[in-house]
Amino acid sequence: MSAVEMTFTDPAADETLIEQEAAAVERIKRARALLGDEVVILGHHYQRDAVVQFADFQGDSYQLCQAAAKTAARYIVFAGVHFMAESAVILGRPDQTVILPNMKAGCSMADMANLEQLLTAWEELEQVLGGDPTEQIMPITYMNSAANLKAFVGERGGTVCTSSNATGALNWAFAQRPKVFFFPDQHLGRNTGRAMGIPLEQMVLWNPFKPFGGLTDAQILNARIILWAGHCSVHQQFRPEHVDLWRRHQPDINVIVHPECALSVVEKADYVGSTAYIVKQIEAAAPSTKWAVGTEVHLVNRLKQAYPDQMIELLSPFACLCSTMYRISPLDLADVLEGLVEGRVINQITVPQAVQINAKLALDRMLSISN
Numbered sequence: 001m002s003a004v005e006m007t008f009t010d011p012a013a014d015e016t017l018i019e020q021e022a023a024a025v026e027r028i029k030r031a032r033a034l035l036g037d038e039v040v041i042l043g044h045h046y047q048r049d050a051v052v053q054f055a056d057f058q059g060d061s062y063q064l065c066q067a068a069a070k071t072a073a074r075y076i077v078f079a080g081v082h083f084m085a086e087s088a089v090i091l092g093r094p095d096q097t098v099i100l101p102n103m104k105a106g107c108s109m110a111d112m113a114n115l116e117q118l119l120t121a122w123e124e125l126e127q128v129l130g131g132d133p134t135e136q137i138m139p140i141t142y143m144n145s146a147a148n149l150k151a152f153v154g155e156r157g158g159t160v161c162t163s164s165n166a167t168g169a170l171n172w173a174f175a176q177r178p179k180v181f182f183f184p185d186q187h188l189g190r191n192t193g194r195a196m197g198i199p200l201e202q203m204v205l206w207n208p209f210k211p212f213g214g215l216t217d218a219q220i221l222n223a224r225i226i227l228w229a230g231h232c233s234v235h236q237q238f239r240p241e242h243v244d245l246w247r248r249h250q251p252d253i254n255v256i257v258h259p260e261c262a263l264s265v266v267e268k269a270d271y272v273g274s275t276a277y278i279v280k281q282i283e284a285a286a287p288s289t290k291w292a293v294g295t296e297v298h299l300v301n302r303l304k305q306a307y308p309d310q311m312i313e314l315l316s317p318f319a320c321l322c323s324t325m326y327r328i329s330p331l332d333l334a335d336v337l338e339g340l341v342e343g344r345v346i347n348q349i350t351v352p353q354a355v356q357i358n359a360k361l362a363l364d365r366m367l368s369i370s371n
Contacts, residue, residue: 031337062162112230113184154362183228257294
């Protein structure tokens with residue numbers, strides 16, 4: 001049998017990795033003690049337990065964005081993904097240094113939209129709308145986007161949003177302009193618009209790989225929200241059939257899902273909200289409450305451990321893992337912290353000054369918008 005047909009893991013290699021990670025925990029503790037208040041660690045809800053246990057602040061991207069803006073620490077170690085660390089740079093002080101423990105920790109959704117595509121789309125919208133788009137359409141980018149997309153939005157009067165304040169962002173936008181261009185997550189935009197009473201036919205999908213997004217002039221002119229064809233690879237895995245299965249076997253189940261899930265899933269759920277919302281709902285629930293949770297598996301398992309008097313299970317029968325965030329390991333965290341102890345900065349995240357200025361406009365607007 002060839003190696004292509006069957007592969008085996010090396011038990012010795014697995015044991016070595018376990019030993020290295022155990023040693024990394026002690027390395028982290030020693031480095032933290034030496035660094036003191038000079039460093040703050042931010043841990044996203046989807047981060048693995050072995051890393052998030054060291055976080056000074058734990059939360060979703062919105063909460064961590066706020067924490068990054070307020071911290072007095074000289075070094076911000078962001079146990080999240082690249083776009084989050086960029087936002088910490090933009091909102092932080094000039095004397096602060098932002099570090100991403102593993103530079104490969106990115107976001108597949110953020111990679112689904114780039115500045116070149118966005119500039120082309122904006123020019124095409126200008127042609128269809130017959131005038132300056134900034135007078136007719138408000139650009140809103142989800143937090144899960146690169147810094148230069150946030151700068152694009154800031155320069156054109158728009159804002160960033162998160163799953164926590166998407167409704168507030170849309171209300172803010174419609175108070176100023178009749179249309180919204182929402183990117184890169186189509187599902188958050190569609191679910192939020194639908195909850196606000198906007199008909200589906202007035203929310204159209206822009207395909208960046210087709211001229212004019214694959215839309216007719218009439219579709220663009222009729223639309224209130226133009227949605228970018230992007231999505232979250234984790235939340236895309238949840239299906240309406242998963243909800244139906246839980247309903248059959250546990251009629252008293254509460255289904256709670258993230259708004260990055262497809263509309264067909266959201267419409268069947270009992271509760272819909274950000275990771276912070278999901279945590280708060282389960283925290284406040286009575287003992288013996290049953291939950292099927294549609295979000296990343298690390299958060300679900302953490303909630304399950306924190307509230308053993310409730311039944312808390314993943315909505316899907318398959319583990320829905322944020323594989324890019326999972327790339328950050330205790331070894332990575334130990335390396336960057338020990339580097340700081342030695343006076344070396346490893347994996348610093350930087351953002352060009354011109355991009356920072358306009359991106360900060362969009363992020364500041366986000367922080368000022370209530371939901």
